Amino acid sequence: MAVAGVDIGAVATKVAILADGKMLSIQILPSGYDGNGAARRALRLALEESQLARGDIDFIVSTGYGRKVFSEANKSVTEITAHAEGAKAVCPSARTILDIGGQDSKAISLTEEGQVANFVMNDRCAAGTGRFIEVMARVLHVRVAKMGELALKSANPARINSMCTVFSESEVISLLTNGRSREDVAAGLCESISRRVSIMVRYVGVRESVVFSGGVAKNVGMVAALEKELKTKLLIPPEPQIIGAFGAATIAQKSLEKEESAASSLRVEGGYPVTAISAAPLTRGAVAPGVEGVTPPLGDSTG
Numbered sequence: 649m650a651v652a653g654v655d656i657g658a659v660a661t662k663v664a665i666l667a668d669g670k671m672l673s674i675q676i677l678p679s680g681y682d683g684n685g686a687a688r689r690a691l692r693l694a695l696e697e698s699q700l701a702r703g704d705i706d707f708i709v710s711t712g713y714g715r716k717v718f719s720e721a722n723k724s725v726t727e728i729t730a731h732a733e734g735a736k737a738v739c740p741s742a743r744t745i746l747d748i749g750g751q752d753s754k755a756i757s758l759t760e761e762g763q764v765a766n767f768v769m770n771d772r773c774a775a776g777t778g779r780f781i782e783v784m785a786r787v788l789h790v791r792v793a794k795m796g797e798l799a800l801k802s803a804n805p806a807r808i809n810s811m812c813t814v815f816s817e818s819e820v821i822s823l824l825t826n827g828r829s830r831e832d833v834a835a836g837l838c839e840s841i842s843r844r845v846s847i848m849v850r851y852v853g854v855r856e857s858v859v860f861s862g863g864v865a866k867n868v869g870m871v872a873a874l875e876k877e878l879k880t881k882l883l884i885p886p887e888p889q890i891i892g893a894f895g896a897a898t899i900a901q902k903s904l905e906k907e908e909s910a911a912s913s914l915r916v917e918g919g920y921p922v923t924a925i926s927a928a929p930l931t932r933g934a935v936a937p938g939v940e941g942v943t944p945p946l947g948d949s950t951g
Contacts, residue, residue, distance in 0.1 A: 650700055651707045655685050655720065655730065655897025656714030659750025660780065660863065661686040662893035663694045665705070666901055671699035674890050683714030689735075691720070709900040711892050714750075725899055727892055728756060728767050734895025735859040736762045738885045746845065746874070747860045747891070748880075750778040753845050757852035757862040762881055766852045776844040778864050783813055784837050786819050788830050792867075799834040799869030806836035811830035811844060838873040846877045859883045861891040 650667040656679060665673045675690040676699070687710070707719075710721035711730035718724075726748075736743045736758060745756040752771035759765045774780050785792045799805075806828050810816045816837075825832050849858075858880055864870055865888035875882055881933060885891055 649706055649785060649901070650698075650704050651731070651897055651900035652694070652705050653898070653900055654691065654708060654712075654715075654895040655717055655727075655890070655896060656687050656710065656712040656718060657749055657890035657892075658685040658713050659711075659716075659890065660942060661690050661714070662890045663670075663687070663690040663892040664890050664897045665694050665698050665700070666803070666897045667698075667700075670902065671894070672700070674893070675707075679741060684717045684719060687714070687718045688720070694890065697915075698918065707900040707904040709894045709896040709903065715929045722900070723903060724897060728754065728764060728769070728906075730892045730895035731861060732756055732758060732762075732764050732895065733894075733898050734891035735861060737894060737898050738843070738855055738891070739859050739883050742848065742859045744852065744858040744881070745921050746779060746858065746862075747847055748845060748862040748870075749861060753777055753848065753862075755848040757855065758804065768848045768851050770848065772846075772853070773811075775811050775816065776841050776864070778786040780816070780841065781864065781867065783817060784820060784834075786834055787817055787824075790830065790834070794832060796838070796867035796871070796951075798831055798868030800858050800872060801840045802829070802831040802835035804832055805839050806832045808833075808836045808840035816840070834869060835873075836918045838867070838869040839877070841870065842873040842877040849878060854878055857881060857883050859885065859891075861885060863889045863914055867888075905939060932946045 653664045656663040660681045661677050665672045673694045675694040677686050677690045679686045708721045710718040710724045711727055715724040729743055731747050735745045743758050747754050753776050754769040756766045756767040784793055785795045790798055806823050808816055808819055810819050820833055860882040865884050871882055
């Protein structure tokens with residue numbers, strides 16, 4: 649039994665394929681302008697990696713901004729649902745989730761039973777997202793993947809006061825022009841983002857274990873700044889960027905199991921098991937084979 653989860657984000661599209669509860673393959677591709685096309689390509693590559701054919705996938709669940717555009721999905725769920733499911737699957741003790749993606753950030757609190765208790769989401773401002781980091785990395789002339797390492801070298805982080813991407817860019821340029829090191833500015837940017845997103849986390853409540861997911865969770869400078877701001881240890885999944893896709897795949901597996909269970913235990917009204925139903929129309933007063941002892945209601949044979 650193989651299933652797939654597809655997370656079509658504003659920046660990246662992620663696919664995770666599971667078989668009997670085990671991860672077979674993952675793929676991460678740029679979403680571009682065509683979310684459906686990106687999802688189809690990512691799914692094809694994931695299938696090739698796992699040596700499966702499209703027909704081997706029994707159920708697909710989509711999530712993310714583009715979840716409604718993916719034509720091959722059997723079902724779609726919100727990002728909140730998918731990330732909650734993915735986080736508790738990799739960390740059963742998860743009670744708080746912080747996810748920072750390319751264009752949004754979200755904080756989710758879970759009950760002791762692992763259900764969503766509350767959430768808050770920022771999808772209207774680039775500040776506090778991966779896009780903000782991309783812009784600032786360009787100003788610092790450093791690759792995004794190296795910005796976190798640069799920040800950890802700072803002994804005196806610069807204070808970045810602006811919460812707007814445009815104004816922050818001007819502020820960073822001014823700091824560099826006035827002699828502040830790239831290390832100090834990078835550290836200051838990580839702390840600035842941490843102050844912003846920590847407001848969301850505190851809104852839903854900081855309860856351990858706290859899972860940090862999304863592409864920004866790969867930034868070691870951000871992890872350090874957030875742990876300092878929230879005063880708690882963050883749990884980082886092995887591949888934090890695919891938690892939404894993994895959660896969608898987990899939901900797909902549960903949905904498929906539910907369908908198969910329902911099909912194997914088909915019951916008529918009153919709870920009597922049906923082992924076989926004749927394809928021929930029933931006459932008045934007749935009883936379907938395998939349903940002995942049940943008197944059908946009066947009415948014509950077409951129901």
